Amino acid sequence: MNPVKIGLLGLGTVGGGTATVLKRNAEEISRRVGRDIVVSHVATLDLDRVDELGLNHGIKATQEAADVVNDPDIDIVVELIGGYSPAKELVLQAIENGKHIVTANKALIAMHGNEIFAKAQEKGVMVAFEAAVAGGIPIIKAMREGLSANHIEWLAGIINGTGNFILTEMRDKGRDFADVLAEAQALGYAEADPTFDIEGIDAAHKLSILSSLAYGIPLQFDKTYTEGISNITPEDVEYASELGYRIKHLGIARRTTQGIEQRVHPTMIPERRLIANVDGVMNAVLVQGDAVGPTLYYGAGAGDEPTASAVVADIIDVARALTADPNNRVPHLAFQPDLLADTPILPMSNIQTAFYLRICAEDKPGVLAEMTKILGDRNISIEAIIQKEPNDDKATIIMLTHIVREGDMDDAIETLEALDIVCGKITRIRVESLG
Numbered sequence: 001m002n003p004v005k006i007g008l009l010g011l012g013t014v015g016g017g018t019a020t021v022l023k024r025n026a027e028e029i030s031r032r033v034g035r036d037i038v039v040s041h042v043a044t045l046d047l048d049r050v051d052e053l054g055l056n057h058g059i060k061a062t063q064e065a066a067d068v069v070n071d072p073d074i075d076i077v078v079e080l081i082g083g084y085s086p087a088k089e090l091v092l093q094a095i096e097n098g099k100h101i102v103t104a105n106k107a108l109i110a111m112h113g114n115e116i117f118a119k120a121q122e123k124g125v126m127v128a129f130e131a132a133v134a135g136g137i138p139i140i141k142a143m144r145e146g147l148s149a150n151h152i153e154w155l156a157g158i159i160n161g162t163g164n165f166i167l168t169e170m171r172d173k174g175r176d177f178a179d180v181l182a183e184a185q186a187l188g189y190a191e192a193d194p195t196f197d198i199e200g201i202d203a204a205h206k207l208s209i210l211s212s213l214a215y216g217i218p219l220q221f222d223k224t225y226t227e228g229i230s231n232i233t234p235e236d237v238e239y240a241s242e243l244g245y246r247i248k249h250l251g252i253a254r255r256t257t258q259g260i261e262q263r264v265h266p267t268m269i270p271e272r273r274l275i276a277n278v279d280g281v282m283n284a285v286l287v288q289g290d291a292v293g294p295t296l297y298y299g300a301g302a303g304d305e306p307t308a309s310a311v312v313a314d315i316i317d318v319a320r321a322l323t324a325d326p327n328n329r330v331p332h333l334a335f336q337p338d339l340l341a342d343t344p345i346l347p348m349s350n351i352q353t354a355f356y357l358r359i360c361a362e363d364k365p366g367v368l369a370e371m372t373k374i375l376g377d378r379n380i381s382i383e384a385i386i387q388k389e390p391n392d393d394k395a396t397i398i399m400l401t402h403i404v405r406e407g408d409m410d411d412a413i414e415t416l417e418a419l420d421i422v423c424g425k426i427t428r429i430r431v432e433s434l435g
Helices: 013-024 026-033 048-053 067-068 089-098 106-123 139-146 161-173 178-185 203-213 234-241 304-320 366-375 406-415
Strands: 004-007 035-042 061-062 076-079 100-103 153-159 243-257 262-271 282-287 291-298 352-362 382-388 394-401 427-431
Touching: 004 067, 004 161, 004 243, 013 035, 013 061, 013 139, 026 035, 026 234, 035 067, 035 304, 061 067, 076 089, 076 304, 076 427, 089 100, 089 106, 089 304, 100 304, 106 203, 106 234, 106 352, 139 161, 139 203, 139 282, 139 291, 161 234, 161 282, 203 243, 203 262, 234 243, 234 352, 282 366, 304 394, 352 366, 352 406, 366 394, 366 427
Parallel strands: 004 035, 004 076, 035 061, 076 100, 262 427
Antiparallel strands: 153 243, 153 282, 243 262, 282 291, 352 394, 352 427, 382 394
16 A cells, blocks of 8 residues: 655644654554555754764755645644644644644644544544654543543543752752743743743643543534642641641543533642652553542653653554544544534532642731631531641641532622731642542
């Protein structure tokens, strides 16, 4: 059979890794697919990269991505330039030209996936995006196929390695957030502008994709609650440990009778949970299915060859299915496109979870009783209380609550912060048992 011809958009970290894996493992890949897969045309602003990667034998190279998209010989366009634009325009043009798409671009899928998938459905082509979530971990494959017999009850993921590295260093070495962030930038884990990583936007892109796959709903990144880790202090990390918990920056999706929870925020989880022990830049996703129970997917969430592993696996899947009836292919979002549900995404005020509260208050009689009455009036019960040694007539009070509706906790915190006996803002971190 004729080889499958690939057009690569971008030869950066992931693009270079993809070219390297395709070249190094060409024989093994051919045995899996039943035909050769060859890189035929590449677009890169740095044309010297073509020689660096050993791609200069019979391969067309250009600085114009449109040349690749419009090349009639290309079967699969692999988009690895990232961002919203011009990636969106290039992908839509490639689909219009009848080409299949492989992408690692989580922002593109989260923001414009509904439009892209509709266009692909119209043109009868495939869009594969395994590398868009959790790097080399095959979580998309697991959600779309391996767990397709299950009602997914909930999923929780450490899906940003930068945030996980920062929280791990804070826990293990007692370091401040800003100090660890600077090191993460020096090591290349965080960008010069780390906003997407530390404020949860990157994780929210990925969570919106996982939630759609889990529950058969359209992609709704704009409805994902997003909270970062920049306000987490070494004290919070230490107090969490005293209570038997670890703080992780989680993306959580859960099916309830009212709708779908879709949220990214710092979360305290019991230290005995496997996912609580995922450290450094590693990623992990825990999925609870009604038939299979809990399953955990762990591995490298970024890097050239780990991510390339997922990109090339998608290329192989697409190559295998090139001659298949489009109606027999696995749907992009796991469910048939005309059967996606309109289940609402719940506002945060309606979600139910337990809470950790850190309160600075005056050290005098009756303070604790006044605060617990405010909580009790809102049906918020306390699981544990720790009071630290007073300093300058101020005491730090740590409370762990039972599960409560977030709207009630919002009201309670507002009332507590208005008290003269409470100094400053109350720190709260949501608590999940993941049991």
